[in-house]
Amino acid sequence: MYRYDEFDVEFVRQRVAQFRDQVDRRLAGELTEDEFKPLRLMNGVYLQLHAYMLRIAVPYGTLSSRQMRKLAHIARTYDRGTGHFTTRQNLQFNWPKLSDIPAILDELADVEMHAIQTSGNCIRNVTADHFAGATADEVADPRPYAEIIRQWSSLHPEFSFLPRKFKVAVIGSDRDRAAMQLHDIGLHLKRLADGRLGFAVFVGGGMGRTPFIAKKIRDELPQADLLSYLEAILRVYNLQGRRDNKYKARIKILVHEIGADAFRAQVEAEWLRIREGALKLPEAEIKRIDAYFAPPAFDRRPTRIALRAPDRPFDRWVTRNTHTHKQPGYVIVTISLKPIGGIPGDASADQMDAVADLAEQYSFDEVRVTHEQNLVLPHVRIEDLRAVYDRLKAIGLAEANVGLATDIIACPGLDYCALANARSIPIAQRISDRLSKRQDQIGDLKIKISGCINACGHHHVGHIGILGVEKRGEEHYQLLLGGSGAEDAALALIAGPGFGPDGIVDAVETIVDTYLKLRRSPDEPFLAAYGRLGAAPFKEALYAAA
Amino acid sequence: MSKHASQRCILTANRLTDGTAVFLDFEGAWSESIVEAVVAHSPDEVRALEDRAAYDAAHNLVVEPYLVEIREVAGHLEPIRYRERVRAGGPTILGDVPGYTQPFPSPLAREEREPFIRAA
Numbered sequence: 001m002y003r004y005d006e007f008d009v010e011f012v013r014q015r016v017a018q019f020r021d022q023v024d025r026r027l028a029g030e031l032t033e034d035e036f037k038p039l040r041l042m043n044g045v046y047l048q049l050h051a052y053m054l055r056i057a058v059p060y061g062t063l064s065s066r067q068m069r070k071l072a073h074i075a076r077t078y079d080r081g082t083g084h085f086t087t088r089q090n091l092q093f094n095w096p097k098l099s100d101i102p103a104i105l106d107e108l109a110d111v112e113m114h115a116i117q118t119s120g121n122c123i124r125n126v127t128a129d130h131f132a133g134a135t136a137d138e139v140a141d142p143r144p145y146a147e148i149i150r151q152w153s154s155l156h157p158e159f160s161f162l163p164r165k166f167k168v169a170v171i172g173s174d175r176d177r178a179a180m181q182l183h184d185i186g187l188h189l190k191r192l193a194d195g196r197l198g199f200a201v202f203v204g205g206g207m208g209r210t211p212f213i214a215k216k217i218r219d220e221l222p223q224a225d226l227l228s229y230l231e232a233i234l235r236v237y238n239l240q241g242r243r244d245n246k247y248k249a250r251i252k253i254l255v256h257e258i259g260a261d262a263f264r265a266q267v268e269a270e271w272l273r274i275r276e277g278a279l280k281l282p283e284a285e286i287k288r289i290d291a292y293f294a295p296p297a298f299d300r301r302p303t304r305i306a307l308r309a310p311d312r313p314f315d316r317w318v319t320r321n322t323h324t325h326k327q328p329g330y331v332i333v334t335i336s337l338k339p340i341g342g343i344p345g346d347a348s349a350d351q352m353d354a355v356a357d358l359a360e361q362y363s364f365d366e367v368r369v370t371h372e373q374n375l376v377l378p379h380v381r382i383e384d385l386r387a388v389y390d391r392l393k394a395i396g397l398a399e400a401n402v403g404l405a406t407d408i409i410a411c412p413g414l415d416y417c418a419l420a421n422a423r424s425i426p427i428a429q430r431i432s433d434r435l436s437k438r439q440d441q442i443g444d445l446k447i448k449i450s451g452c453i454n455a456c457g458h459h460h461v462g463h464i465g466i467l468g469v470e471k472r473g474e475e476h477y478q479l480l481l482g483g484s485g486a487e488d489a490a491l492a493l494i495a496g497p498g499f500g501p502d503g504i505v506d507a508v509e510t511i512v513d514t515y516l517k518l519r520r521s522p523d524e525p526f527l528a529a530y531g532r533l534g535a536a537p538f539k540e541a542l543y544a545a546a
Numbered sequence: 547m548s549k550h551a552s553q554r555c556i557l558t559a560n561r562l563t564d565g566t567a568v569f570l571d572f573e574g575a576w577s578e579s580i581v582e583a584v585v586a587h588s589p590d591e592v593r594a595l596e597d598r599a600a601y602d603a604a605h606n607l608v609v610e611p612y613l614v615e616i617r618e619v620a621g622h623l624e625p626i627r628y629r630e631r632v633r634a635g636g637p638t639i640l641g642d643v644p645g646y647t648q649p650f651p652s653p654l655a656r657e658e659r660e661p662f663i664r665a666a
């Protein structure tokens with residue numbers, strides 16, 4: 001589990017006390033907004049459209065029941081009863097009062113949580129495969145390495161003021177469930193040629209204004225060299241990143257401008273210099289961190305039990321929302337936070353409490369947050385599935401739609417976000433409502449919606465992506481097709497002229513209808529059909545009548 | 547802010563203590579309701595709003611004040627940009643689709659989105 005050691009405890013308490021004092025001084029008028037703004041941002045506090053917003057770090061998306069209960073308590077006590085899980089595996093509260101935020105941070109510190117490095121030009125919360133440590137398809141659990149990176153990057157003096165924010169993702173499987181190639185650094189934990197564990201290193205991925213798929217700059221990095229290599233990358237970026245232009249300051253632009261080969265050469269030169277230095281990871285240290293993530297005490301279970309109950313909703317849910325576990329007799333359960341017509345990623349305080357109870361009773365006290373804005377119970381006995389399903393159903397979280405057309409990613413958009421051009425959530429609600437009856441027929445389809453070019457809703461890698469823009473003061477939506485954030489990462493392309501808020505929902509339905517008409521069989525998913533057919537028939541269907 | 551001064555406009559900001567979107571009203575107070583916003587019609591009135599914005603921000607009543615251009619629609623005034631209409635009205639989460647349960651009563655959302663401000 002997340003290792004919040006004595007250093008973290010003391011540091012976080014100090015930081016809360018410091019921030020309490022800063023808030024008091026701000027409210028008393030002793031600090032101006034110009035002075036205060038960078039301080040609040042360092043503590044995860046944004047000023048949004050209607051209120052302040054607090055972003056809380058969930059390291060590699062892993063939460064204990066106790067932490068989840070605390071989030072529920074905060075939602076109930078200081079917010080309006082809801083939390084919003086984001087595409088960064090974090091949690092945001094949309095309505096905290098500034099005067100309450102020190103108290104919230106104190107409560108978070110009680111459960112070893114905080115909001116540090118959730119904003120600003122530093123190394124942000126490290127994300128990981130949400131099935132880490134549980135999935136049958138992984139080589140090893142990537143979270144110990146995410147934790148090592150968290151410890152190294154927390155308050156790193158050299159990298160606290162980078163040219164821009166910096167995001168790292170780690171996966172331990174050939175299946176990419178963390179959009180690893182869309183991060184500033186993506187690490188793929190794998191077996192090296194010599195049989196030992198190590199990494200393939202990807203650099204310069206990202207979405208936003210100028211999207212890029214990351215370039216692989218090293219195929220084999222021994223684990224002992226992880227931190228020295230990361231330090232070399234960050235150092236090259238820190239020196240050469242475009243501080244003169246915010247829009248060109250991410251590492252992806254540097255890698256693109258000088259080329260991956262030149263970038264690699266500089267990194268390797270720096271790495272050679274520091275490789276044998278203080279950042280070498282001793283085997284014993286890796287083992288020490290590894291031990292915190294040791295698998296829970298699984299009992300020996302029969303590998304097969306009668307799974308399929310006769311009633312269809314349960315059957316559907318098991319088929320869609322569970323994933324193969326590495327331990328026979330167990331499965332991974334994804335809890336969809338996408339009820340039909342609901343707000344993607346939102347959970348009420350009562351739902352959070354209920355999920356915490358489920359995790360405690362059925363999943364070794366663990367919950368995960370996915371970048372697709374769902375929750376995961378990573379270790380559930382097959383024989384407990386029925387009980388878990390029934391409890392989820394009682395709290396409105398048993399939608400059997402993981403990976404389907406209604407499992408939509410949507411950023412907060414113009415309903416909350418000060419940077420937004422257009423709303424995301426109501427568009428997601430309408431599409432969900434519109435496609436819900438046919439979602440099983442449609443099959444795997446990832447729809448992703450962002451309210452502006454910053455792409456928090458990952459529209460660049462949606463099978464169908466939607467980007468909100470502003471046109472003459474009104475909302476307008478671009479439609480993108482053919483993206484993927486998985487191991488076959490690809491950037492979606494704009495289909496053509498955009499649509500209004502109603503038109504975009506119709507347009508998505510037109511794309512779906514066209515796919516259903518043209519697919520070879522129900523076994524050909526949308527992305528495969530799009531790859532075979534190209535954009536032409538879809539554009540034709542969208543624009544022919546115009 | 548002066549670049550907005552060509553049109554009729556109102557002054558908005560976020561309240562320091564809780565971030566709520568507020569509008570300068572007829573009495574010189576900050577109201578949560580755009581309906582009560584005072585409208586500047588002339589360059590002099592716009593300058594007065596700007597002065598007031600600078601003063602109240604400096605005195606830590608509000609944060610990030612700015613002018614919002616408005617227009618007349620069917621006898622009422624409303625912000626020209628959709629963004630400002632959402633900001634004034636609160637989140638527009640759809641309550642009429644099946645999976646949505648409103649987690650909280652939203653006083654801002656309850657106010658009718660239109661009319662916003664009565665035309666003078």
Ligand code: SF4
Pocket residue numbers: 411412413414417418419420421450451452453454455456457
């Ligand atoms: S994509 Fe834009 S609108 Fe959506 S949350 Fe990010 S910054 Fe806000």
